[in-house]
Structure formats: structure tokens, C-alpha cells
Amino acid sequence: MTILERIRNGEDGILVIGNHAKIVQSILDFDYLSGKERPSVVGIIAGNRRAQKFFWGREEFLLPCFAKPALLPVELASRVRFMLNLQSGRRAFETAVSFFETFPKALGGHLFAENVPERHATELIKRYGGTKLIAGPSGVGLLVPKFLKLGAIGGIDAVQISEGRLTGAGSVAVVSTSGGMTNELIHGVARAGKELSFAISIGGDRFPIASLTDVLTLAQEDPATKALVYFGELGGEDEYEIAAMMKEKKFTKPLVAYIAGVIDEAFDEHMQFGHAKALVARQDESARAKRSALREAGAEAPDTFPEFLRAFTNLPGKEKRDTTISIEPLMNREKSILSTREIIDLEHAPTFIRGKKLAPAGAGAFVRATLAALLGKEPRSPVTSAFTEALFTLSLDHGGAVSGAVNTMITARAGKDLVSSLAAGLLTIGPRFGGAVNDAAKAWQKGVSEGKPASEFVESETKGGKLILGIGHLKYRVGLDDPRVKALSEFASLLKKHPHYDFARSVEKVTTAKNGNLILNVDGTIAALMLDILSECEGYSEAELAELADAEFFNALFVIPRSVGFIAHFMEQKRNDEGLFRLPENLLFVRKDKKKDR
Amino acid sequence: MPRVKLTEYEAKRLIIGDAYRGVSLRADAKTKIPAGKYVVKVDEGVKRRMKQGLVALNVAPADIGKTTAPWKKKGWTRFIAEPMVPHEEKDERYLSLERVREGLRMLYAREGGIEIETHPEKVERFSIANSADIARIAKTTGLPEPFLAHLVEIFDKDFFSFLEINPLIVNGERATPLDAAVLVDSAGAYFARGAWSEDDIVGGKAKHAAEERVAALQATTPASLKLSVVNPDGSLFFLLSGGGGSIVIADEAELAGVGSELGNYGEYSGGPTREETYLYAKEVLGLMLASKAKKKALVIAGGVANFTDIKSTFAGIIDALSEKADALRKANVKVFVRRGGPNEREGLAHMKEFLEREKLLGSIAGSEAVITEAVDEAIDFVKSAAV
Numbered sequence: 001m002t003i004l005e006r007i008r009n010g011e012d013g014i015l016v017i018g019n020h021a022k023i024v025q026s027i028l029d030f031d032y033l034s035g036k037e038r039p040s041v042v043g044i045i046a047g048n049r050r051a052q053k054f055f056w057g058r059e060e061f062l063l064p065c066f067a068k069p070a071l072l073p074v075e076l077a078s079r080v081r082f083m084l085n086l087q088s089g090r091r092a093f094e095t096a097v098s099f100f101e102t103f104p105k106a107l108g109g110h111l112f113a114e115n116v117p118e119r120h121a122t123e124l125i126k127r128y129g130g131t132k133l134i135a136g137p138s139g140v141g142l143l144v145p146k147f148l149k150l151g152a153i154g155g156i157d158a159v160q161i162s163e164g165r166l167t168g169a170g171s172v173a174v175v176s177t178s179g180g181m182t183n184e185l186i187h188g189v190a191r192a193g194k195e196l197s198f199a200i201s202i203g204g205d206r207f208p209i210a211s212l213t214d215v216l217t218l219a220q221e222d223p224a225t226k227a228l229v230y231f232g233e234l235g236g237e238d239e240y241e242i243a244a245m246m247k248e249k250k251f252t253k254p255l256v257a258y259i260a261g262v263i264d265e266a267f268d269e270h271m272q273f274g275h276a277k278a279l280v281a282r283q284d285e286s287a288r289a290k291r292s293a294l295r296e297a298g299a300e301a302p303d304t305f306p307e308f309l310r311a312f313t314n315l316p317g318k319e320k321r322d323t324t325i326s327i328e329p330l331m332n333r334e335k336s337i338l339s340t341r342e343i344i345d346l347e348h349a350p351t352f353i354r355g356k357k358l359a360p361a362g363a364g365a366f367v368r369a370t371l372a373a374l375l376g377k378e379p380r381s382p383v384t385s386a387f388t389e390a391l392f393t394l395s396l397d398h399g400g401a402v403s404g405a406v407n408t409m410i411t412a413r414a415g416k417d418l419v420s421s422l423a424a425g426l427l428t429i430g431p432r433f434g435g436a437v438n439d440a441a442k443a444w445q446k447g448v449s450e451g452k453p454a455s456e457f458v459e460s461e462t463k464g465g466k467l468i469l470g471i472g473h474l475k476y477r478v479g480l481d482d483p484r485v486k487a488l489s490e491f492a493s494l495l496k497k498h499p500h501y502d503f504a505r506s507v508e509k510v511t512t513a514k515n516g517n518l519i520l521n522v523d524g525t526i527a528a529l530m531l532d533i534l535s536e537c538e539g540y541s542e543a544e545l546a547e548l549a550d551a552e553f554f555n556a557l558f559v560i561p562r563s564v565g566f567i568a569h570f571m572e573q574k575r576n577d578e579g580l581f582r583l584p585e586n587l588l589f590v591r592k593d594k595k596k597d598r
Numbered sequence: 599m600p601r602v603k604l605t606e607y608e609a610k611r612l613i614i615g616d617a618y619r620g621v622s623l624r625a626d627a628k629t630k631i632p633a634g635k636y637v638v639k640v641d642e643g644v645k646r647r648m649k650q651g652l653v654a655l656n657v658a659p660a661d662i663g664k665t666t667a668p669w670k671k672k673g674w675t676r677f678i679a680e681p682m683v684p685h686e687e688k689d690e691r692y693l694s695l696e697r698v699r700e701g702l703r704m705l706y707a708r709e710g711g712i713e714i715e716t717h718p719e720k721v722e723r724f725s726i727a728n729s730a731d732i733a734r735i736a737k738t739t740g741l742p743e744p745f746l747a748h749l750v751e752i753f754d755k756d757f758f759s760f761l762e763i764n765p766l767i768v769n770g771e772r773a774t775p776l777d778a779a780v781l782v783d784s785a786g787a788y789f790a791r792g793a794w795s796e797d798d799i800v801g802g803k804a805k806h807a808a809e810e811r812v813a814a815l816q817a818t819t820p821a822s823l824k825l826s827v828v829n830p831d832g833s834l835f836f837l838l839s840g841g842g843g844s845i846v847i848a849d850e851a852e853l854a855g856v857g858s859e860l861g862n863y864g865e866y867s868g869g870p871t872r873e874e875t876y877l878y879a880k881e882v883l884g885l886m887l888a889s890k891a892k893k894k895a896l897v898i899a900g901g902v903a904n905f906t907d908i909k910s911t912f913a914g915i916i917d918a919l920s921e922k923a924d925a926l927r928k929a930n931v932k933v934f935v936r937r938g939g940p941n942e943r944e945g946l947a948h949m950k951e952f953l954e955r956e957k958l959l960g961s962i963a964g965s966e967a968v969i970t971e972a973v974d975e976a977i978d979f980v981k982s983a984a985v
Binding site: 020022023088089090114115116117118119122125126140152153154155156157159160163176177178179180181182183184186187191204206207211231233234258260261262263265266267271272273287303304305306309 | 600601697698699700701754757759783784785786788789820822826828839840841842843844845846848849850851852853857858860863867868900901902903904905938939940941942943965966968969970
């Protein structure tokens with residue numbers, strides 16, 4: 001089966017490399033208007049985001065983004081057939097090679113960049129020429145009406161997709177070096193009452209990866225194609241190859257061609273036109289010489305562009321358009337600016353009272369709802385809820401001496417309101433106070449994934465005097481256990497495996513050998529056990545756990561209960577109302593001012 | 599992107615390396631030159647320098663100034679002085695390398711100094727894909743293998759597209775390029791990592807201040823902005839878009855017999871912003887107002903764009919037209935438009951409303967019309983006698 005037939009059989013998965021939102025949206029609109037059930041674009045390679053919003057019809061959806069092709073999940077990777085490379089000339093080669101290394105069975109692609117070096121183009125030809133269908137470098141890509149729009153080809157707004165008849169499959173193939181003229185020809189075919197079998201813009205560079213010969217072979221082998229229209233320019237010798245193919249009967253379908261560039265004759269010297277190849281180096285590369293060669297081989301090659309367009313009407317293929325497509329759904333779409341889901345289902349309020357009695361809400365209903373909101377799904381296991389309940393209870397407050405509580409109280413005493421005082425406390429949370437859970441989680445994940453002995457881990461992590469978060473306490477030490485750690489650690493007995501917890505404990509063994517205060521602290525314990533519980537009881541993968549840590553989920557486990565503690569300290573200060581707090585002078589260490597001494 | 603030519607000095611410096619004894623001379627700089635006899639040449643990529651008298655042999659350092667003085671008067675600014683290399687004619691060879699679709703193509707002739715186009719029978723062709731090819735070719739031609747391997751390495755590393763050494767002096771294991779020309783791939787500048795730069799490229803220099811300003815603008819945008827002044831007193835001025843579409847429209851003028859009436863040629867494409875389009879259009883309008891032609895038309899035309907936004911690029915053109923509307927009206931200029939693409943309807947509607955209000959409208963059409971319609975009507979307008 002030829003590549004074109006495979007495309008018409010539905011093999012249309014596109015992986016986009018780089019970003020050009022308008023082009024991507026035009027592909028999705030083309031898919032939608034063609035009546036496809038799902039978008040052909042399966043994802044975008046972009047380093048700085050996880051998803052990008054696009055329209056599918058009128059509805060918005062999130063298209064996933066990945067840092068590199070190898071990171072696509074299997075269900076998406078299995079659909080990938082084409083690369084749409086929108087990178088600049090500096091990155092096009094490297095990213096194209098990486099794509100085809102990841103997807104060796106891909107059918108082809110398009111390189112959009114204008115200034116891909118010749119050496120890179122010839123290298124790509126060496127690797128993929130003849131086996132893959134790759135449009136470019138430069139140009140606007142490949143179009144198989146109704147089935148595949150790979151690039152800006154045919155235009156990027158819905159009106160163009162409709163007027164160019166891009167969603168109706170016909171029998172005229174369009175080939176052009178120039179991207180803009182590809183579109184002009186597509187419109188010309190539509191104006192002549194015909195529809196396309198396929199269209200390709202091979203690009204105006206000196207070494208197009210899919211050569212003119214490749215495309216003519218494709219058109220010859222394609223049962224749907226009955227005729228071909230071609231736009232070429234002065235410069236290069238490709239048209240002689242077409243002529244040769246026609247003479248040798250390797251291409252036998254009707255061909256209408258326009259070779260632009262007689263204007264070159266008006267200049268004193270040969271001029272370099274817009275496309276890299278468009279420069280006459282030898283006499284036989286002139287527009288006139290190439291036209292004659294094509295005519296001689298049996299092609300129709302009119303002198304003027306209007307004549308060229310008129311010749312389309314005589315090409316084989318149906319004249320009538322049988323379907324009209326409505327682009328109405330795609331007009332005046334309004335983009336949302338934030339993505340969200342419903343955190344709480346407002347439609348289904350629970351029953352609190354049944355028959356004048358309290359309805360049983362179940363133990364830990366608030367904690368379960370909190371976890372569901374944070375994780376985006378209900379916790380499956382009672383262990384998860386119970387552990388969260390336990391750590392919430394233990395983290396509620398740690399007395400008035402800790403810095404967050406102090407700030408809350410001082411702010412309350414200054415006469416400020418609840419929210420300001422709470423904020424003063426919350427804003428104190430950071431690497432030295434309360435913010436260690438998240439970093440501890442990252443440390444244990446790193447340790448488990450590296451699989452090195454704890455001693456090595458400690459050595460590399462503490463280089464330059466750095467601390468391991470989750471380790472160490474000012475008061476508790478070996479022989480004087482932190483009772484909270486002891487209580488929480490019991491949860492390990494409910495798990496089959498607890499690699500993070502085990503690792504944290506083995507780190508503790510190493511650190512306490514140096515100093516008895518370097519014990520696994522409550523932050524480190526919460527982090528380790530939460531990782532193990534999410535993994536075993538909720539089925540989280542290492543990658544998903546890393547995402548949670550990146551989003552600071554583990555810090556939320558402290559922020560939520562401690563907010564209650566701060567508010568409690570605020571309430572107490574308001575109840576006592578001792579007036580403005582001022583630090584007694586004798587508690588300040590005042591350095592002597594040298595000027596006053598003189 | 600296009601192939602561009604390096605100065606002979608830079609070409610040889612890259613090929614020969616530290617052993618190269620040539621000196622680059624600029625019209626505006628004094629250079630100290632060691633004693634000896636020199637060949638002095640104009641180094642601006644001109645062909646057939648010998649015939650044009652742009653080469654002087656056996657020049658002593660003290661006489662170099664005298665030698666180049668008449669060349670400077672003619673406007674040449676770059677020269678090269680190289681120690682004379684005494685050799686026998688029998689040691690002269692022809693060698694060229696070109697990047698082709700399949701890899702590298704080498705042409706070789708045992709006689710140096712010949713015009714290969716006129717002596718195809720003396721030329722041997724080779725295809726180079728790997729080091730085995732190099733060894734085989736060295737054996738067949740008698741060229742020193744290390745020299746050939748070095749050439750191929752430099753050719754790839756420094757993103758050459760074409761290299762011609764004619765003649766190449768071969769004496770046993772020694773190979774000395776006497777005259778060398780190199781075309782580099784301008785798209786490879788970034789990857790060649792400073793091996794050559796813009797300053798080493800000859801020719802193609804802007805002849806007109808407007809061309810220079812557009813080239814400077816081009817250097818700062820991913821869009822494509824090109825301008826060449828053709829006939830400063832032409833009657834047809836163009837704001838064309840698209841590499842291919844612009845040629846089609848200019849062709850139409852040539853076919854109608856008014857090719858010599860073209861004031862400018864060029865294109866804007868690849869999605870320029872409103873501001874970039876404004877700056878570009880301003881240059882074309884400047885040229886147009888300066889033209890002494892009696893009847894002038896502005897053609898704003900191009901194909902049906904794939905992704906260039908018609909509304910915003912037309913807004914840029916209107917910005918430029920508004921500044922000069924009075925002057926354009928006074929000069930009886932009419933504007934002819936044909937353009938299609940994203941946001942075509944809005945763009946055309948704004949343009950039409952503006953041109954009507956300013957009494958500058960010749961005709962206006964969108965993607966329903968043939969691409970050449972605007973230029974055809976502009977030609978009719980400038981050809982018609984009555985003003």
C-alpha cells in the first residue's frame with residue numbers, strides 16, 4: 001500500500017515539534033470539518049509546558065505536551081505516523097533525527113524552517129530519502145484532502161479550509177516549490193470546479209527531501225490521482241527530470257506546469273529571488289528553457305499564469321461539488337483563559353440528617369474530601385485517609401514558640417484581622433520552618449530511584465555542608481524518640497513494601513552515627529510514608545509522585561493543619577487582648593555604635 | 599537560503615590554514631607586508647580578473663599602493679597580495695567540489711587554468727561519500743590523499759557549498775591552490791561557528807540606501823523582507839508577498855512588455871508583523887515618490903497566503919500609506935490590490951475603505967480573482983495616456 005493510501009486508511013497521527021499555535025489549530029479544524037472522530041495531532045514537543053489548549057469544533061481541549069518524543073505514553077506513541085517540525089533552521093535537523101530515531105516506522109513529515117543548511121538537508125536525504133515522505137525544508141507541507149493536513153498548507157483559517165475544498169477528496173494533484181503558490185494552485189483547482197487528490201509543497205530550497213521525482217512517482221502510483229499541476233521557478237534542473245520521466249513513460253498522467261521567472265530577463269544580472277534555489281546559474285536553468293523542455297516531453301506549460309489556471313478546467317475529474325461544509329461551528333470561538341475542573345460536585349449535596357438523626361457520614365469524611373480535592377480523585381484506601389488524618393492531627397500545632405505561630409500572634413496583637421494574622425504565619429513557612437516535607441519527599445524519591453547505598457547518598461547530598469531535609473531535630477535525639485515519629489511509623493506495618501520509608505531509615509542510620517540529633521524527623525517521616533502509601537494503596541507511579549512533589553503537594557500536608565493552629569493562636573490573642581506587643585529592650589543584643597563613642 | 603561567495607583571502611585562509619602567506623588589503627587600511635615579490639589582485643568575487651586587468655604580477659611591497667590606486671579609483675575596495683609561487687604549467691590542475699543531493703561531487707582535470715564549460719571532455723567526475731572514496735580518487739587522479747581528505751573535511755565543517763581551485767599546483771605530495779573560489783551556505787553561518795562571517799562575503803552589496811535599510815530590517819526578523827531597486831524612474835512599484843507569487847506577478851509585467859518599467863522588486867512574507875510591514879512599505883513608497891516617471895502605480899499583490907495575516911500586514915501598509923497619502927495623491931498615484939489569506943475579508947475591507955477615502959483606489963480584489971489581476975490593471979493604468 002502506498003503512503004497516500006495508508007493516509008486515506010486513517011493513519012494520520014501527527015506529532016508536532018515546536019510551536020505555531022495557529023497552524024496546529026488549523027489542522028484540528030481541518031480534522032473536525034472533515035468529520036474525523038478524533039484529532040490527528042496526538043501531542044506537541046515543547047519543553048516548558050505539560051499541555052496546551054486548542055479547539056475541537058467549538059469545545060476546548062488540552063493537547064498534551066512532552067519534553068521529547070521518547071516521553072510519549074504508549075497509547076499516543078502507537079498512533080504517531082508523521083512529524084510536523086516547526087523548529088527554526090538551527091534546531092530542525094537535530095529534532096527531525098530525534099523524531100525518526102524514536103519512531104523509525106513513521107511515514108514522513110514536514111520541515112517548516114526556511115534556513116536549514118544544505119548539509120543538513122542532504123544528510124536527511126541520505127537517511128530518509130525514498131523511504132519516508134518528507135515535505136521541505138521550507139514550504140507549507142503536505143495535504144491529503146479529508147485525511148491529512150500536515151502544515152500550514154491550504155491556509156490556516158476556517159474560511160480557507162472551506163473555500164479551498166480541503167475536505168473533499170478528488171483527483172488533481174498539486175505540486176509546488178513555493179508555499180504561497182501551493183495555496184494559490186489549491187484555490188485555482190477549486191475555482192476550476194475540481195477537487196484535490198493530494199497537494200505537496202516541496203519547498204524552494206536547493207535540496208528538498210521529497211524531490212520532484214519522488215512526488216511524481218507518488219502521483220503516478222496513486223490510483224486516486226488522475227492529473228497533476230505543477231508550479232516551478234527558474235533555477236535548478238528538476239524540470240529536466242520531470243521531462244525525462246515523461247519521456248521514459250515513468251510518469252504518464254496529464255501534467256500542466258507553470259515555470260515562473262521570465263522577469264529575470266529584465267535584469268542586467270541574474271537575480272537571486274526569494275527562494276534559495278531561485279537563481280539562474282546556467283542558461284538551461286532559465287524559466288523559458290525549462291518550459292520548452294517540459295512542452296517537448298508532452299506537458300502543457302503555458303506562458304502566462306492566467307492561461308495556466310484556465311488549463312485546469314480541462315483536467316479529468318468531477319466538476320460538481322457534492323457536499324457543502326458549514327464552518328459555522330468554528331466561527332467566533334471564545335478562548336478560556338484558565339483550565340479547571342469542578343473540585344466539589346455541587347449537584348450532589350450529601351445527606352446530613354436522616355429521620356431527625358445524624359446521618360452517618362463515615363469516619364474522616366473531611367479528610368477524604370480534602371484528599372479528593374488535592375489529588376483530583378477519591379482516595380481508594382482507608383489507609384491513605386487514616387494516615388492523612390493522623391498527620392493532620394499531629395501537625396495541627398507545635399506550640400507558640402515556633403516562628404510561624406510567633407508571627408501570627410504578633411500580628412494579632414498589632415490589631416490586625418484574622419486573614420492578615422494567618423497570612424503572616426503562613427508566609428513564614430519555608431525551607432527552615434514547616435516547608436521541609438516536600439523537599440524530604442524529593443530526597444527520598446531520588447534515593448530510591450538511584451538505588452545507591454545510603455552512605456553514598458548522604459555523602460553526595462551533604463557536600464559543602466548542605467542538610468538533608470527530613471533529618472535532624474533540635475530536641476529529640478537517639479534515645480529520646482520524637483513521639484510523633486514513633487506514632488506515624490506504625491503505619492509502615494500496614495504496607496507490604498515501604499521502600500521510601502526504609503530508605504529514610506537507612507539514611508538515619510548513617511547520619512545518627514555522626515550525631516545523635518540527626519534522626520528522621522516528623523517531616524521526613526510524613527514524606528516517606530505518604531510516598532509509600534500513595535504508591536502501594538493508590539497506585540501512583542514514580543513519575544506521578546514526582547509530579548506531586550513538583551506541585552508541592554507534600555507541603556500542603558503541613559499548610560492545611562497548621563493553618564488551624566495559627567488561627568487558634570490568633571483567637572487566643574484576641575481573647576486575651578493584651579495590646580500591642582513590643583520586644584523588651586533587654587532581650588535585644590545591641591551593638592555599640594562607634595560614632596557615639598567618639 | 600542562498601549560496602554566497604567568500605573573498606579569495608578568506609577562502610584560502612580556511613583551506614590552507616596557518617601556512618597561508620597571503621595578505622588582505624582594504625582600501626582604507628595600511629598593512630605591513632614582508633619583502634618579496636607579490637601577485638596583487640582585486641578580491642571581490644569578480645570573474646576573469648586577468649582579462650579585466652585586475653591582477654598584477656611581480657609587485658614589490660613598496661609598489662603595492664601604486665598598483666591598487668587605479669583599481670581604487672574604479673571603486674574596488676578589497677585587494678589581496680600573495681607571494682608569487684613559481685611553478686611549471688605541467689603541474690597545474692583543475693579541481694572543484696560541489697554539494698549535490700547525493701553528497702559531494704568532484705570535478706577534476708589534469709590541465710589547470712581551463713574553462714571547464716568549454717572543455718567538458720577533459721573533466722573527470724567523482725562522487726564522494728566516504729573516506730574510501732577519497733583514497734580511491736587520490737589514486738586515480740594522483741592528487742595527494744591527505745590534501746584531498748583535508749579539503750573534504752573543511753568543506754563539511756565550514757558549510758561550503760561549492761569550491762573551485764583553478765589552477766591547483768600539484769608537485770609530488772605538495773598541493774598549492776593558486777586561485778580559489780568558495781561559495782558558502784548562508785544558512786550554515788550559525789553552525790560554522792565563526793569560521794567565516796558576513797564581513798567575508800563579497801558582492802550582493804546593497805546598491806541603494808533603501809535596499810540597505812531593508813537588509814538591516816531583515817536581519818532582525820524571522821519573516822522574509824527583500825527589496826531590490828530595479829529602475830529608480832520606473833512607473834510600477836510593488837509591495838509583493840510570497841517568494842513564488844512575487845515572481846508570477848513580476849513575470850506578468852515582463853510578458854506584457856513593461857519589464858523595464860519595474861521600479862522595484864522584492865517581497866514580504868513569512869508572517870511579518872504590522873510594524874515590520876510598515877517599515878518595509880515606507881521604503882517602497884519612498885522609492886516611488888522619488889521616481890521621475892509621469893504616471894505611477896503601486897501594486898499590492900500576492901498569492902493566497904497560508905499563514906501571513908492579511909489584516910495585520912495590510913494595517914502596516916495603511917500606516918505607511920497614510921503618512922504619504924497627500925504626496926501620492928498629488929503625484930496621481932493609483933493603488934491596485936489583489937491578496938488572499940487569513941483574515942482576508944477584514945484586511946481587504948480596511949484597505950478599500952482607506953484607499954477610497956484617500957482617493958488612491960485603482961482596484962481591489964481578493965482570493966476570488968486571479969493573482970495577476972492587480973498588476974494587469976496597473977499596467978493598463980500606466981500605459982493609458984490621459985492623466
